[in-house]
Amino acid sequence: MKNAITRIFRAESGQLLSSLMYLCRDLDLAEDALQDACEQASMQWSKQTLPDNPGAWLHTVAKRKLIDKLRQSQTQANLRSLHSLGTLSEINTESVPQEFSEQDFDVPDERLRLIFTCCHPALNQQAQVALTLRTLCGLSVKEIARAYLTSEIAMSQRITRAKKKIKDAGISYSVPRKEQLPARLSSVLKVIYLIYNESYSAFESQTLTRNDLAEEAIRLSQLMLSLLPNAEVLGLAALLLLHHARSPARQSSDAGYIPLEMQDRKLWNSAALNQGRALLDKALRLNQPGPYQIQAAISALHAQAIDWQSTDWKQIHLLYKSLYKINPSPVVELNCAVSLAYSGYLVESYKFLYSLEQELQNYQPYYAARAELEIQLMDLQAAIGSLNTAIKLSRNNSERDFLVKKRNHLLSQCPD
């Protein structure tokens, strides 16, 4: 029962919170009201069976709690909200209606306002991520703290500070104007992308599994898709699906990490791949290229190859080059170099890779990729050195185990 309730909270949180925001424009109050409603639900539902429409139940109770809170706090703004509430709708605070449909409280524009506010670039990126997980995904502060390997107190402070800044700095609760939309949208997409990425990088010691974060990110991308289906939103949704489709093959039964080149491609989720490809096709037809579409296209090329060797590396290399033009980061350069090697240009690739060392000296995948190339170039001593560095930099156990195994294998091949 507890799990069922948690699932409902998470699924409904974004909608509920944004509809409460529609009434009071105060994130703290809205959140408190929802929190109270959730606590009441936990108590009541564990005794009885679930109501027919739990979302509507929560919404009605939360709205009632919100009105109580508005009445209690006598600030001018709240009194104004309370006044307009009365004219907005007749709210029966005494009973919970038995029948309630989704449309009654789903205000799509409100959710868009909420996500644009949470991902406002005037907030630091960590705060954007935390606020989004808290408000739109309904994760508890404790769960977010665990996922990001920080203490509950620190995470709670981060969220409180962010909410205070929204209030005090004049961050409006609105969908950005047309001329600001591209930049603001990219900030939203970045947050979703970061949530997804985190699901791969930090998966030690946490009860919230990495899969949860990945699924929340996919859910957010689908939400954006339903609210604002432009080319890059499609591109991001496609990228996440295409990438997540590989997850069943990424981990072996003994929980070891399996890199793309060694994955059993039959395990890939073909439904997710097809869905991802369809979204990518739709995006490309809009003819507005962007970084997420390019990355999705790269993922799609991996998805269509029957194995690592027959992958269209030349095409992938070209795609990374165009990604670099939009997003000139050393990590993109690394991928450029790696795809060059698999296109058959080993020596050129190695020179390219070598020149990137300074910028990527703290980046584990750089040394893992370099080791692979050194193996191909038969420089096993150098490969062992690179693997040792990669092991030191690795952030998670199963990846580290994989690198150690690879290094030990090389050590056994070296005569001394």
Next chain:
Amino acid sequence: MQFLALIYGTEGQDDVDMQTLIEQYTVFEAEANSAGILGGGNALEPISTATSVRVRQGQAEITDGPFAETKEQLGGYYLFECKDLDEALMWAAKIPSARYGTVEVRPIMIFED
């Protein structure tokens, strides 16, 4: 809402000559004025003219120089009257020095009674 746009830059490191920069500021102010969002603003004399005062145990201590030595210095400010932060940021981005310096945008505090 009122916002103060604090314009920071490295003195003597403008990307165009002073005459051109002044012309660009004139254009900016005309645009901001006609949009009705400009509540005021000024350029400041260079940091070498700065004097700091602090009163300790009732005594005013006066020192030569700015409050903090930084790479970029406060060179001027505008007061904007805008609907929200987004609008203020949009105008801040139009300040000519924003393209090589930094504009810090802060809301003016309101004391509710």
